[in-house]
Amino acid sequence: MAASSSSSGVRSSLIKKLDNFEAQLSSLEDHLKPLMDTDYEELMSKMTPLEQSELNVSLAFTTASLYWMFLKTQGTDVKTHKIKDEIDRVKSYMARIKKASEQEDAKTRKRDVVLNKDAAARIVKAHTTETTVQSSSKRKAEEAKQEKDEEEPKTTSGKQAKRCKKSA
Numbered sequence: 001m002a003a004s005s006s007s008s009g010v011r012s013s014l015i016k017k018l019d020n021f022e023a024q025l026s027s028l029e030d031h032l033k034p035l036m037d038t039d040y041e042e043l044m045s046k047m048t049p050l051e052q053s054e055l056n057v058s059l060a061f062t063t064a065s066l067y068w069m070f071l072k073t074q075g076t077d078v079k080t081h082k083i084k085d086e087i088d089r090v091k092s093y094m095a096r097i098k099k100a101s102e103q104e105d106a107k108t109r110k111r112d113v114v115l116n117k118d119a120a121a122r123i124v125k126a127h128t129t130e131t132t133v134q135s136s137s138k139r140k141a142e143e144a145k146q147e148k149d150e151e152e153p154k155t156t157s158g159k160q161a162k163r164c165k166k167s168a
Contacts, residue, residue, distance in 0.1 A: 043055075
């Protein structure tokens, strides 16, 4: 009786895995259907070379992965099969395309940052003129204060008066 319960547990586990596998394949089919319904040449004509290479390498990876899954379901040792080498090769292309894409993004960001020399000159001129006006206003206020201080008689504090008497 224990053997039948353990085999039914294995059977139910296997059925769950197969159901999950079938659901994943259906999901993949749903995602690929719009792509398969579109004319390949028309699709490629609307893409940049980088986008074309990304699509082609994704299709190659998908095809190789599906074949890997097929071999796995047939009981083939995929670790020693040539499909593993093919998947590794496609992954290396994916890495190269990702690097090219990142470099392209970096170039685009660099092109987006452009110095508008005329605007920069206006800003600098406005701020230096404003600073000059403020500085001259401060200078005039300080000069007026000094003139006022010179006109008023200076008063000394008690300590300063004592020091003056001692030194005299």
